[in-house]
Amino acid sequence: MAGETKTNPVLNTGPTPPTVPWSSHTYQLIDRWTLVLLVAAVAWRLIRFALKMPMWGDEAMLDLNIMDRSLGQMLRPLGFGQVAPPLFLLGEWLMQHGLGNSEYILRIGPLLAGMASCFIFWRWSRMLLSPLGTLVAVGFFALGYYPVRHCVEVKPYAFDELTALVLYFLGTAWILQPQRTRYLWIAAIITPLLLGFSYPSVFVAGGLCAAVAVELLKNRRWTNFVAGILLAVATVGGFLLVLKLAGAGQYHRTGATMRVYWHHSFPPGNPLHFLIWLIRIHTGNLFAYPVGGKRGGSTATFLVFLVGLAVFIRYRRKFLVLLLTPFILTFIAAILRRYPYGGSARVAQHLAPVICLLAGAGIAWLVEKFLLLESQHRLATHIAGGLLLTVAIIGALRDILHPYKTPADEKARSIVVHVVRQAANSGGLVVVQPMKAVPVNFQLYLRWYGRHIIWNGGQTTGWAGSPGNRRVVLNFNAHLSPSLLLAKVARQGPWRIAGRKTWHVQILPVQQGPTFCQVLDLRRR
Secondary structure, three states: OOOOOOOOOOOHHHHOOOOOOOOHHHHHHHEEEHHHHHHHHHHHHHHHHOOOOOOOHHHHHHHHHHHHHOOOOOOOOOOOOOOHHHHHHHHHHHHHHHHHHHHHHHHHHHHHHHHHHHHHHHHHHHHHHHHHHHHHHHHHHOOOHHHHHOOOOOOOOOHHHHHHHHHOOOHHHHHHOOOOOHHHHHHHHHHHHHHHHHHHHHHHHHHHHHHHHHHHHHOOOOHHHHHHHHHHHHHHHHHHHHHHHHHHHHHHHHHHHHHOOOOHOOOOOOOOHHHHHHHHHHHHHHHOOOEEEEEEHHHHHHHHHHHHHHHHHHHHHHHHHHHHHHHHHHHHHHHOOOOOOOHHHHOOOOHHHHHHHHHHHHHHHHHHHHHOHHHHHHHHHHHHHHHHHHHHHHHHHHHHHOOOOOOOHHHHHHHHHHHHHHHOOOEEEEEEOOHHOOOOHHHHHHHHHHEEEEOOOOOOHHHHHHHOEEEEEEEOOOOOOOOHHHHHHHHHHHHHHEEEEEEOOOOOHHHOOOEEEEEEEEEEE
């Protein structure tokens, strides 16, 4: 019984069989651990979602665009330097304008996309890897910090990974069984839709088209040829349509700024600097799965990725065009200064599935080649599953203890909640600055939670002459003293300062200094 092996119905035991066959009991243990990790992945995402983390800057800026526009206007270039694909924007607009203002409502779409990605990745990795490789790859992807974080944000990054996985899955299924043309027909039909939810999915669609072209040169089937042509047309046509609807306008407005912002993610021309850049990018956040970071923090993942790549070059070469072309196309876009390559994990979620897949393949190959005893197989399984589960537990606990992206995000929301409650027992809330001049984190929550707010109260002081003996005033200008404000409203009536509270919230980059926020409790004399 110890020598009995389990057969993978698709590809046996992965790219290459282990040196010593693993027992069926060990494979059952691996399956149980994989299920545990998938449950942990869903649980962590639901915990993070339930914590109702405050919106951070980019989320707030994107939502302010959604709040201020009609459905038709969502296809126009966005304000605040924001970029997002059209179908994602339309979906978020329908959610907010149909169901109201809430972190839960706006994040439910990305959450569902993120959870669906976990199970598609699991099914996809089973096609290509041994059970142990699947276990490790699923843990790297489903329990990686960035896939978890980005599926609980009002940003399209969770859809980048979902759309990429759908295309990787369809391409792999067709390469395995090229006689089943339906996979290509499905890809041709849905690719324009996927491009509408994710800009970088065009790199994956391009990789799929390249893989299909290579396979068609080997397997010249008329039905495959027709489906492949339609896939290419759908990819090019869908991308051009998305560009016309929204992408070109967004790039025209934000391109210059983004080229400066992402300059570190574009390859330099100097050969020596390029080599250093290449190492830095591939050992940084691009490969931060399940954990990692900048300045070489992801070196270990990159090294096992290289091992997995070598395994696929040796044993699974026919999948390499599908898996590697998205990297090449993204890199070309970076050379052209059109899209960043690495630098941040969030703009490379379309590459995350391949990174985790090949890293899982690399680790599995090392274990399966050098551990020869069944007791070692079981121990390796427990260690891999236990370490990956620990990542999920620590990540979830960290989120519970620190339920925010930055403390400043939580501070901004709590200040607005405090001020709105204080104003509810007064004659109203007066914001000294115009609405558009208020920092976006504060502006968002003031508009969500506030009622009957008087904006630009430093210039239009008529509020001081209206009935009521109390006003709560919110000021974001450190150079406007309370005495000067009182002098401005003196002609409308006698007021005194009954209380004041001041915060300095570090929302902007440190070099720009903290955001000044002051609340004044004014009482009529």
